[in-house]
Amino acid sequence: MSDFTLSLKSQMENSVDCLMGYSRIKSWVQGFGGSVDYVDYVKGNGDLAVLVAFSHILFPRFIEVDDCILWERVYEESNYAVWRQELSGDKRKIEATLNRLHIWGIVESEEVDEDRKAVDFIAECAAKAWRTALTTDFPDRPFDVQVVDSPDGPVVTFCSGKQ
Numbered sequence: 001m002s003d004f005t006l007s008l009k010s011q012m013e014n015s016v017d018c019l020m021g022y023s024r025i026k027s028w029v030q031g032f033g034g035s036v037d038y039v040d041y042v043k044g045n046g047d048l049a050v051l052v053a054f055s056h057i058l059f060p061r062f063i064e065v066d067d068c069i070l071w072e073r074v075y076e077e078s079n080y081a082v083w084r085q086e087l088s089g090d091k092r093k094i095e096a097t098l099n100r101l102h103i104w105g106i107v108e109s110e111e112v113d114e115d116r117k118a119v120d121f122i123a124e125c126a127a128k129a130w131r132t133a134l135t136t137d138f139p140d141r142p143f144d145v146q147v148v149d150s151p152d153g154p155v156v157t158f159c160s161g162k163q
């Protein structure tokens with residue numbers, strides 16, 4: 001197996017460990033016994049509207065404004081103009097400033113280790129999804145997608161990469 005395949009396999013195993021180790025999912029699964037898992041948890045506890053909305057968070061619509069790629073949700077013409085002036089037209093800085101997903105802004109969590117790990121996991125998943133979506137929508141353009149720490153928890157952000 002290649003190093004990439006081993007790394008990917010390890011990441012997937014860690015992802016499943018995080019999901020199945022999360023106490024609410026784990027206790028729900030154990031309550032059923034047998035071979036139920038996180039997919040069954042979503043089926044039993046999820047809501048179609050929440051899943052549709054979450055899908056739009058993971059694979060959002062991006063727009064191009066003045067050669068800046070922006071998450072459609074964050075674009076507002078007057079706000080964009082303020083940041084363009086404040087950041088002296090630096091497109092990468094404008095993108096990095098506007099294109100932010102604050103995980104704490106989409107889900108409530110407690111200040112406990114288990115929730116911190118879960119929120120970090122969600123941020124990493126969102127970053128992977130955004131990389132995929134950006135590469136699909138703009139195949140000839142490099143992007144720098146990152147998860148950055150903030151006092152309130154992880155933030156997913158992106159900007160155009162250097163060409």
